Every structure is written in C-alpha cells, then in structure tokens.
Amino acid sequence: MPENILSAENLSVLLIALPFCSAAFCTFIRYGKIRTVVILSSGGMLIAAALILIGRTPFHFSPKPIFGLPLTVAVEMLDFSLLSVILYLGFKHHSWIIKILALLQIIVLAYFEFFLVEDRVSPATIFCDHLSLLMILIICLVGVLICFQAIAYMKNHEDHLKPAASKQPRFFGVMLLFLGAMNGLVLSNDMRLFYFFFELTTLCSFLLIAHDGTATATSSAVRALWMNSLGGAAFIIGLVLAYANTGMLELKPVLDVGKVGGGWYLFGLALLCFAAFTKSAQFPFQSWLLGAMVAPTPVSALLHSSTMVKIGVYLVLRLAPAINGTFLSQCVAVFGGFTFLCAAALAVGQSNGKKVLAYSTISNLGLIFACAGLNTSQALIAGMLLIVFHAVIKALLFLCVGAIEQRIASRDIEDMRGLYADMPLTALMTVMGVIMMIMPPFGLLLSKWMAMEAAAGNLYVIIMITLGSALTVMYWARWAGTLMSDPFAGRFKPERQPLLTWLALGALCAGAGLLSMAAPWLYRGMVPALTQGYLPPFTSHSGILENAYGVFAVLPLSFAAVLGFAVAILAVKRASRARVVKPYLSGVQLAESGMFIGPMNRPAKAEAKNYYLSSIFGEKKLTTWINLAAGVLLTLMAGGTL
Amino acid sequence: MIDTAVFILIALTGGPLLGGFVSGLDRILTARFQSRIGPPLWQPFYDVVKLWGKENTVVNVWQAFCAYCYVAATSIALILFVLRSDLLLILFIQAVGAVFLVVGALSSTSPFSQVGAHRELLQILSYEPLLILVTIGIFLETGSFKIAGIYSWNEPLIMRLPFLFVVLGYALTVKLRKSPFDLSTSHHAHQELVKGLLTDYSGPILALTEIGHWYEVVLILGLCSLFWATNWIGMIVIVGVTYFFEVLIDNVSARLNWRWMLGYVWALGLSLSLVNLIWLYVD
Numbered sequence: 001m002p003e004n005i006l007s008a009e010n011l012s013v014l015l016i017a018l019p020f021c022s023a024a025f026c027t028f029i030r031y032g033k034i035r036t037v038v039i040l041s042s043g044g045m046l047i048a049a050a051l052i053l054i055g056r057t058p059f060h061f062s063p064k065p066i067f068g069l070p071l072t073v074a075v076e077m078l079d080f081s082l083l084s085v086i087l088y089l090g091f092k093h094h095s096w097i098i099k100i101l102a103l104l105q106i107i108v109l110a111y112f113e114f115f116l117v118e119d120r121v122s123p124a125t126i127f128c129d130h131l132s133l134l135m136i137l138i139i140c141l142v143g144v145l146i147c148f149q150a151i152a153y154m155k156n157h158e159d160h161l162k163p164a165a166s167k168q169p170r171f172f173g174v175m176l177l178f179l180g181a182m183n184g185l186v187l188s189n190d191m192r193l194f195y196f197f198f199e200l201t202t203l204c205s206f207l208l209i210a211h212d213g214t215a216t217a218t219s220s221a222v223r224a225l226w227m228n229s230l231g232g233a234a235f236i237i238g239l240v241l242a243y244a245n246t247g248m249l250e251l252k253p254v255l256d257v258g259k260v261g262g263g264w265y266l267f268g269l270a271l272l273c274f275a276a277f278t279k280s281a282q283f284p285f286q287s288w289l290l291g292a293m294v295a296p297t298p299v300s301a302l303l304h305s306s307t308m309v310k311i312g313v314y315l316v317l318r319l320a321p322a323i324n325g326t327f328l329s330q331c332v333a334v335f336g337g338f339t340f341l342c343a344a345a346l347a348v349g350q351s352n353g354k355k356v357l358a359y360s361t362i363s364n365l366g367l368i369f370a371c372a373g374l375n376t377s378q379a380l381i382a383g384m385l386l387i388v389f390h391a392v393i394k395a396l397l398f399l400c401v402g403a404i405e406q407r408i409a410s411r412d413i414e415d416m417r418g419l420y421a422d423m424p425l426t427a428l429m430t431v432m433g434v435i436m437m438i439m440p441p442f443g444l445l446l447s448k449w450m451a452m453e454a455a456a457g458n459l460y461v462i463i464m465i466t467l468g469s470a471l472t473v474m475y476w477a478r479w480a481g482t483l484m485s486d487p488f489a490g491r492f493k494p495e496r497q498p499l500l501t502w503l504a505l506g507a508l509c510a511g512a513g514l515l516s517m518a519a520p521w522l523y524r525g526m527v528p529a530l531t532q533g534y535l536p537p538f539t540s541h542s543g544i545l546e547n548a549y550g551v552f553a554v555l556p557l558s559f560a561a562v563l564g565f566a567v568a569i570l571a572v573k574r575a576s577r578a579r580v581v582k583p584y585l586s587g588v589q590l591a592e593s594g595m596f597i598g599p600m601n602r603p604a605k606a607e608a609k610n611y612y613l614s615s616i617f618g619e620k621k622l623t624t625w626i627n628l629a630a631g632v633l634l635t636l637m638a639g640g641t642l
Numbered sequence: 643m644i645d646t647a648v649f650i651l652i653a654l655t656g657g658p659l660l661g662g663f664v665s666g667l668d669r670i671l672t673a674r675f676q677s678r679i680g681p682p683l684w685q686p687f688y689d690v691v692k693l694w695g696k697e698n699t700v701v702n703v704w705q706a707f708c709a710y711c712y713v714a715a716t717s718i719a720l721i722l723f724v725l726r727s728d729l730l731l732i733l734f735i736q737a738v739g740a741v742f743l744v745v746g747a748l749s750s751t752s753p754f755s756q757v758g759a760h761r762e763l764l765q766i767l768s769y770e771p772l773l774i775l776v777t778i779g780i781f782l783e784t785g786s787f788k789i790a791g792i793y794s795w796n797e798p799l800i801m802r803l804p805f806l807f808v809v810l811g812y813a814l815t816v817k818l819r820k821s822p823f824d825l826s827t828s829h830h831a832h833q834e835l836v837k838g839l840l841t842d843y844s845g846p847i848l849a850l851t852e853i854g855h856w857y858e859v860v861l862i863l864g865l866c867s868l869f870w871a872t873n874w875i876g877m878i879v880i881v882g883v884t885y886f887f888e889v890l891i892d893n894v895s896a897r898l899n900w901r902w903m904l905g906y907v908w909a910l911g912l913s914l915s916l917v918n919l920i921w922l923y924v925d
Contacts, residue, residue: 418751420704438741440734449730453787456778459923463775463916470770474763477741481748481759484704550787551728557718564714568707575706575847578698583752584841594751608756611763 008056011049012126012187013063015136018042018049019180027173030166036151039172043144046179050140057133058528060124060189060252071125072192076113079196080106085203086229093222101229105199108236113192116243127189127252130529134384135186135314138391141511142306143179145504149399150175150298152498156406157296161212171211175302178204182307186314189250191239198235198275198311202228205308208299209292220291227288231278238271251318266641270328273316274634280312280365282339283630289362293354297402300354304361305395310387313368317383321531324375330458331637333373337455337464338633339366342626344471349617351610353401353411356475357394360437363468364390370461371451377530378537378547382450384526385519389443392515393436396508400430403501413478414609418485425495427483429509434480436512438473441557443516446545450537453550478610486583486593517558520545646725653724654717661856662686664863668889675893686852693849701750701842708746709843709850715739716857723864726790729777733770736861739854740766743839750842758838762826764900768907769813773865775915776813779806780868782922793871800869800880805918807869809911811884814862816907820892823903 004010022042026035063071083106090098128136154168181204185197202225210221242248245265281289289309293300303309316332323329343363350356364386371383403426404419405411420427436442440449448469455462497505515522520540527536538545543555582589585596585606598604615621666683673680700706715738722732740762747759781787783802784795792799800807816823821830827838835841843851866884870876898906 439738440731445734449728449734452730452774452778453781456781459916459919462778463912466771466774466778469774470767473737473741473770474767477744477763477766478748478760481745484702484745484749486702486749486751549781549785549791550730552731553727560714560718564711564718567714568710571706571710572703575698575700575703578700578703578706581699581701581844583701583750584754584836585752586836606751606753608751608753610756611760 006052008053008059008128009061009063009126011053011056012061012128014049015046015053015140015183016180016187018045019176019178019183023173023176023180026176027169030169032166032168035169035172039147039151039176042176043147046140046144050136053128053133053136056128058127058129060127062125072190075190075193075196079109079113079192079199082196082199082203083109086199086225089206089225093218095222095226097226098222098229101226101233105229105233105236108233108240109195112236112240112243116240117192117249124250124252125190125193126187127250128187130526131314131317131384132186134388134526134529135310136183138306138310138388139179139182139186142391142395142508143182143302145507146298146301146306146395146399147172147175147179148500149301149402149504150296152500153296153298153402153406155498160406163213167211167213171208171296174204174207175298178208178302178307182311185311189252191243191249191251194251195232195235195239198279199232201279201308201311202232205292205303208303209295211295211299214294216291217294220288220294223291224288227278227285230285231275234271234278235275238268238275241265241268241271243268264642266323266326266328267638269319269323270638270641272319273323273328273332274638276312276315277335277369277634278312279315280309280369281362282312282335282366282369283342283362284627286343286359286362290355290358293358297354297398297405300357301395301398301402304357304398305391309361309365310391313365313372313383313387316369316372317380317387320372320375320380321533324533327640328637329373329375331373331633331640333370333375333455333458333461334464335630335633335637336366336369336371336373337461337468338630339363340370341366341464341468341471342622342629344468344475345617346619346622346626347475348471349612349614349619349622350475351413351612353404353413353416353479354398356413356479357397357401360472360475361390361394363472364394367448367451367465367468370455370465374451374454374458374461376454376537377534378450379454380530380534381523381526381537382447382454384529385443385447385450385522388515388522389436389447389512392508392512393433393444396505396512397430397433397437399501399505399508400426400433403497403505404430413482416479417482419483420485423495426497426505429505431480431483432509433512434476436516438476441516441552441554441561443512443519443522446516446519446552446554449550449552454537482610517555519554649724650721653721657717657720657857657860658853661853661859662690664859664885665856668885671886671889672893675890686856690849690852693852694846696845698845698847700844700847701752704749705746705843706847708742708749709847709854711742712739712746713850713854713857715742716854716861720857720861720864723789723861726788726793728787729780729789729792729868730774730787732789732861733773733777736858737766737770739858743851743854746843747839747841752842754836754838754841758826758835758841761835761900762839764904765816765819765823765826768823768904768911769816772809772813772907772911772915773817775912775919776803776806776810776865779803779915779919779922782919789868792868796872798870798872798876802922803869803918805914809914809918810866810869811887812907812911814866814884815888815891816903817862818859818888820888822891822895822898823907824892824897825900825903828897 025038087102181197181200188194206221206225209224241264278285340363343359347356347359368383368386371379520543538547544553588597594606595603665686670680719732719736744759744762747755784792827840863881866881867877870880
C-alpha cells in the first residue's frame with residue numbers, strides 16, 4: 001500500500017533516520033564512488049520525502065518503543081552520552097570553560113530527568129506544522145544541494161591540500177548527520193528531544209569546523225563549541241525553569257495557549273531566547289561564526305544557510321506566541337534590530353568576501369529576531385519569508401565564493417576585480433545573488449518591506465532597521481560592481497566547472513528567482529503556520545499582496561523586472577558590437593590596459609580600490625563597543641523578565 | 643485595466659517631459675543667480691537628442707546594461723507613484739536605479755569613475771535612511787503607506803511633520819547631487835573628479851542616465867507634493883518653493899567632503915526625524 005508507506009509517520013522517521021544511516025555508511029565505507037552514490041541517492045530521497053510531506057502537514061504522533069525501549073529513555077541515554085563526548089572534547093582541548101559547561105549541563109539534565117519530570121508518556125514526541133515543514137524543505141533542498149556541490153568541492157580541496165589519508169569519509173558523514181539532526185530538531189515536540197538535537201548540531205559544527213586540522217581550525221572549532229555549549233546550558237536551565245513553573249515539556253501547547261505563566265517562567269523563556277542568540281551567532285557571540293570560515297566552503301554554506309544559525313531564529317519564532325505582549329518580546333525586537341544594524345556596519349568595513357557574507361548572515365538573522373520580537377502576524381510572516389530567501393541566496397553566494405576561491409586562491413573582494421573576464425558564469429551568478437539580496441521585487445526585499453512596515457510602530461527598531469538597510473545596500477553594491485569591472489571581455493568565454501557545481505549553483509540561483517515570483521503563493525502556504533490570535537496580515541489576489549495600508553504587487557513587478565532585464569540584455573548585445581574605448585585617464589592613457597603616461601613621462605598604472613571606510617566601520621573600531629552594548633541589552637532582557 | 647494603462651502611459655511620457663522642463667528651469671534660474679542669461683528652456687532636451695545621435699562607444703558592455711536598468715527602475719518607481727501604490731516600495735525601487743548607476747560606474751577601471759561611484763554609494767547611504775524615516779512619519783500620521791491613502795488625508799502633512807519636511811529637503815539635496823552634496827558628480831564645472839560617477843558613460847548611454855535622472859526628479863517632486871496634498875495650489879506652491887531653495891542652496895554653497903556629508907546629514911537628519919517621530923508617537 002503506497003499510501004501507508006508514505007504516511008507522515010514513516011516520512012518523518014525517514015527524514016531523521018536516513019541521514020543518520022547514510023552518515024554511518026559514508027564514515028565506514030572508504031570508497032569514493034560508493035560514497036558519491038550514497039550521498040546522491042539519499043539526498044534525492046530526502047528531497048522527495050520533504051516534498052511529499054507538504055501534503056501531509058500538519059500531524060503529530062509518538063513513535064513506538066524501539067526494541068522495547070521507550071523513546072524518552074533512549075533520548076535520555078543519548079543526551080548523557082552526547083554531553084560526555086563534549087566533556088571529553090573539553091579535556092582533549094584543555095578548555096576549562098567547555099568542561100564546566102558540559103558538567104553543568106549533565107548535572108542540570110540529571111536533576112531534570114531523575115527528580116523533576118514526572119514519568120509520563122508524551123502525547124506527541126513528533127510534531128509538524130507549517131513552520132516545521134518550511135524548515136524541512138529548506139534543510140532538505142538547500143542542505144542537500146550543498147552536500148552535492150561538496151562532492152566536487154572536496155575532491156578539489158583534497159587535491160590541493162593532499163592529506164595523508166582522505167578525510168572525506170568523516171566529512172560527509174558529519175554533513176549528513178547534520179541534516180538528520182536538523183530534521184529531528186524541527187520535528188521535535190518533546191523539548192528533551194529538541195535539546196538532544198540542539199546539542200547534536202553543536203557537536204556536528206565543531207567537527208566540521210575542525211575538519212582541516214590546522215591550528216586555526218582547531219581553535220575556531222573549540223570557540224564554537226564553548227559558545228554553543230553556553231547556549232546549551234542556557235537552554236537546559238531555561239527548560240527546567242519553564243517546566244518547574246508550568247509543566248511545559250512540549251512546544252505545541254505553547255502555541256495553542258500562548259502566554260501561560262509569569263515570574264520564573266518568563267525568565268526561562270528569556271534563557272531559551274539567549275540560547276537561540278548563541279546558536280544564531282548574534283552579538284557578542286558572533287566570533288564563532290566568523291571563525292567558522294576556516295572550514296571548507298560547503299561547511300560555511302551549510303552553517304549559514306539551512307542549518308545551525310537557523311535553529312536560533314526557528315526557536316524564537318516558535319516561542320513568539322508565548323512571549324507576545326511581554327517586555328521580553330520588546331527586548332528581542334530591539335536586540336534583533338541592534339544586531340541587524342551593527343553587523344551591517346561591520347560588513348561595510350570588510351574586504352574579505354567570506355567575512356562580508358558572515359556579517360550579512362548575522363545581520364539578516366538579527367532582522368528575523370527583530371520580526372519575532374515585534375510579534376505581529378505581519379512581522380512573523382516577514383521573519384519566515386526571510387528564513388527562506390536568506391537560506392537560498394546565502395547558500396548560492398557561499399558556493400559561488402567557494403568556486404571563486406578555488407580558482408583565484410583568494411577570498412578578498414579586491415582580488416575579484418574583473419572576475420567576469422575569467423569566470424563569467426560564476427561571476428554573473430554571484431551578481432545575481434547580490435541583486436536578489438538588495439533589490440525588489442526579489443523575495444528578500446519583499447520580506448524586508450514587510451518587516452519595515454511591521455516595525456513602523458516601534459521607534460527604536462525602525463530607526464535601526466532603516467540605517468542597517470542603507471549600510472546593507474552599500475556593501476553589496478560595491479561587491480557586485482567590483483565583479484563586473486574591466487577588463488572588457490568581448491566575447492563570452494566558456495567556463496569549466498564540475499557538473500555538480502553547476503547543478504547546485506544553477507538550482508539555487510533559479511530557485512531563488514522563481515521563489516521570489518511565487519512569493520504570494522509561498523505566503524499562502526505560510527499563513528497556516530500562524531497560531532491562534534494571529535490574523536493573516538495580507539490578502540493575496542492575482543499575485544499581489546495587499547492590506548489596509550500597504551501593497552506589494554509581486555507578480556506584476558516580477559514581470560516588469562523580467563522585461564527590464566530582457567531589454568537591458570538586448571542593450572548588452574548591441575553594445576557588444578559598439579566600438580570599445582579605454583576608460584578615461586585624463587587623455588594620457590597608453591594602449592596597454594589601465595596604463596597612462598605618468599610623472600617623468602614614464603608609464604604608470606592607474607589603480608583605484610574600494611572604500612571600506614575602516615576608520616569608521618573597521619572591526620577594531622567597533623567590535624568591542626558593539627559587544628559591550630549587546631551585553632547590556634542581554635542583561636536588560638534577562639533582568640526585565642524577573 | 644484601461645485606467646491603469648493610461649496612468650502608466652502618462653508616467654512614462656510625462657515623466658521625462660516634466661523632468662526635462664524642470665531641469666531647463668533649473669539651468670535658467672542658476673544662470674540668473676550667476677548674472678547670466680542661461681540656455682533656452684528646452685536645452686536639456688536638445689542635449690539628450692544630441693547625445694542620442696552620437697556614436698555608441700563603451701568601455702564595458704555591462705555599462706549599457708546598468709544604464710537601461712537605471713531607467714527601467716526609475717520609470718517603474720514613477721509609474722507606481724502615479725498608480726498611487728506603496729510609498730516604501732517606491733523608495734526601494736528608486737534605490738535599485740541608484741545602485742545600478744553605481745554598478746555601471748564601477749564596471750569601468752577609470753579611477754574617476756571608481757571614486758565617483760564610491761562617493762555616490764556614500765550619498766545613497768546618507769539620504770536613503772532619511773527618505774525611509776520620512777515615509778514612516780507619513781505612515782504614523784495618515785495610517786497608510788499607500789499614496790492613495792496619503793493623498794486623501796484631509797490636513798496638509800507639513801503642519802504635523804514640519805521637521806520631517808526639512809529632513810526631506812536635506813535628503814533631496816543629496817539625492818539631486820546639489821551643492822554642497824555634489825560629491826559623486828556635479829553639473830557645475832571644476833569637479834575634481836571630471837564627471838565622477840558619469841565619467842565613462844558616453845553617447846546614447848549617457849543620454850539614458852539623463853532621462854533616468856528626469857524620472858527621479860519628478861518622483862522626488864511628487865514626494866514633496868505629499869506634504870501639502872489637500873489642494874492643487876498647495877501642491878504647486880510647496881513643490882515650487884522647495885525646488886527654488888534647492889537651486890538657491892546649490893548656488894551659494896561649496897562642496898563638502900564625504901565625512902562632513904555623512905556626519906551632517908545623519909546627525910542633523912536623524913535628530914530632526916527623531917524629534918518629529920516622537921511627537922507623532924506620543925499623540
């Protein structure tokens with residue numbers, strides 16, 4: 001019976017268990033071709049399962065005991081063994097802070113499991129609504145595409161580094177494990193299960209960041225581990241407080257009833273938000289995500305787009321109904337706006353492409369937190385749309401930068417000057433990614449528009465978002481222009497890349513464009529994710545999103561954009577036949593590109609570099625103050641709930 | 643449907659006509675300030691026609707792409723304004739045009755273009771937040787981002803948003819690249835960057851950027867008109883007075899560097915907006 005096989009229960013189990021099995025397979029079968037087949041086939045199955053799940057949502061259920069062992073007990077055992085592994089890593093890397101945090105978590109968890117929680121059967125361990133579904137689609141589509149591209153990337157990577165023994169088996173094992181953990185996390189209703197997957201992603205990111213085994217890689221990985229362990233500790237303590245005051249052990253009741261308690265309960269929720277901030281690398285915890293770029297680029301792409309950092313925003317969007325109307329919610333909004341602004345400012349000061357991407361991620365996540373904190377239905381929808389579009393476009397941009405880096409051996413924006421001449425297709429896709437980041441009618445700007453109209457009622461947040469957006473335009477536009485800079489290429493030169501790279505880049509680029517056009521329908525799919533008390537913020541008719549005070553004609557504008565691009569492309573064709581002249585150099589240019597008659601009648605090279613304004617926006621200038629301010633805001637948030 | 647088509651046609655053709663006309667007035671007015679007679683009113687149109695007839699030369703084919711995208715974005719922004727659509731969205735779309743103009747300049751390696759482009763980015767950075775805050779102020783007063791809703795408000799907005807109107811004036815000076823904020827490119831002579839941002843746009847492509855600019859000018863004047871939208875006379879007066887002051891300031895001030903611009907515009911613009919927005923919030 002095909003319907004039985006493809007039931008929601010079976011699909012959920014498949015989405016969680018399949019990556020785990022394939023991960024084990026990849027780790028232990030050390031044969032490249034078989035590994036590729038395993039990754040491709042399990043990736044394909046994950047995509048299929050996620051797509052079929054669209055028609056099965058919402059649902060919830062509790063799995064049957066595995067070999068007579070109830071799932072809760074199994075999770076308990078897994079939790080403790082996972083924390084033991086982290087404790088072991090603390091000893092291995094001589095990090096006292098990891099040791100302390102791991103021990104703390106073990107003690108709190110033991111107290112929680114053995115003394116606090118009544119032994120009862122969870123009504124629903126697994127629970128999937130439209131928000132979970134959205135996350136699953138992102139994880140399975142974007143995440144799997146990144147894994148596909150990683151096959152080609154890692155081959156190049158190892159050809160270049162030449163390690164004694166290939167480390168790819170473990171690498172792909174962990175990548176797949178990560179996807180499984182993410183699927184598990186977004187499907188969890190039982191908070192103990194959620195916590196297990198939460199910690200598992202911490203461990204996975206540690207392993208991936210440490211992959212290259214260099215000193216910087218190890219120290220970055222250790223930093224990521226302790227910062228996320230801090231989040232883990234905050235999570236479990238927050239959970240204990242929430243449970244002790246309300247008996248909350250599942251996520252679903254939070255959504256159904258909204259605000260249920262006061263006092264320590266709210267402080268518990270504040271701790272959960274704090275845990276989310278560490279996962280999403282908000283200030284002052286941004287350094288783990290910045291350090292993570294030592295890892296091979298597919299890892300960055302995975303961490304930044306579909307996994308890890310999205311856990312934080314997912315968790316806070318989930319908790320939004322519970323904190324609606326509280327001081328905590330306002331604090332989350334202000335904190336998010338603050339991060340959005342400051343990360344954008346820091347991005348302006350960077351010439352390192354990967355760092356620009358990293359700060360832009362932090363910035364966008366801040367905007368999503370701001371949306372969750374604003375807590376109106378329009379803001380929540382904006383947050384969800386941001387998650388989708390940011391995931392797709394950021395994955396695209398990271399993979400592009402990875403491909404560029406393997407070609408030019410640099411990630412500096414200055415070195416990408418005129419890259420169009422060398423890698424036309426990749427450069428164009430990068431520029432497309434940038435355009436989709438900052439321009440309407442593309443989805444990211446649609447979400448930002450929604451967020452701004454939703455934030456209009458909050459003075460602090462709207463001012464920070466406004467300034468942050470202007471800074472955002474600056475650092476992206478600069479990058480796009482640099483890529484398209486001279487030398488004039490004349491004819492389109494073909495560019496060679498592995499097939500899997502083209503597949504991933506093409507799918508992400510086209511996907512982001514098509515999703516943008518389909519945004520009104522995407523919106524309709526998201527409205528059911530809003531819980532009770534949140535009314536649909538827009539009406540959607542013939543591709544136009546409209547409410548009483550705002551309107552965004554997505555589809556008509558998309559057609560206008562397509563038309564505009566088509567005309568512009570024709571203009572490029574015509575310009576290709578036009579006479580090519582040298583850039584203006586005060587009339588003293590020489591035949592050679594970029595040279596002019598300089599002092600003493602000697603040839604000199606004309607050079608101009610980008611403005612990075614590091615005297616204002618440099619990391620050295622700003623980071624300390626921003627971290628300090630973030631610390632103050634977090635203290636305000638936590639203290640205000642008591 | 644027919645209505646929409648008519649409005650689109652009005653915006654597409656009326657925009658450049660009105661923009662060119664304003665630009666001609668601007669030149670005559672400037673000339674009179676400088677004790678000259680100045681060119682005929684139609685001079686901007688003659689200029690564009692002449693440029694259009696020139697040989698098509700390019701330094702980089704993508705510059706043509708960017709010029710077309712600039713015109714497309716600015717004209718779509720004006721169309722949406724005429725269709726009385728969402729003001730915030732219109733600002734986003736005009737920003738698209740501004741960004742494409744910068745990207746086009748960056749695609750030439752000439753240091754004049756490059757530095758001009760970066761200065762233009764700083765100008766965008768200066769005025770963009772202010773324009774959005776003005777929009778937020780308008781929303782707080784009228785409860786609508788839709789221009790249809792704003793025009794139907796029964797009280798001139800300038801009464802309740804006086805400081806935001808000043809802020810808008812500030813933002814316009816930067817947006818229109820009027821002195822003291824004509825850093826990226828200047829219509830006066832003796833620009834240290836030759837023609838800055840526009841140095842390597844030439845012939846028909848330069849003509850396009852001029853047409854795009856006309857759309858922008860009309861859009862901006864439309865934005866001003868929102869502040870006294872209760873009757874036609876008010877609209878014309880407020881637009882006329884504002885533009886007169888823009889030209890006056892252009893002629894009596896010297897160019898600032900970008901630090902001054904960013905500092906002045908943000909510090910003064912933000913504090914004025916803040917004060918006015920707080921008034922609206924406490925109401």
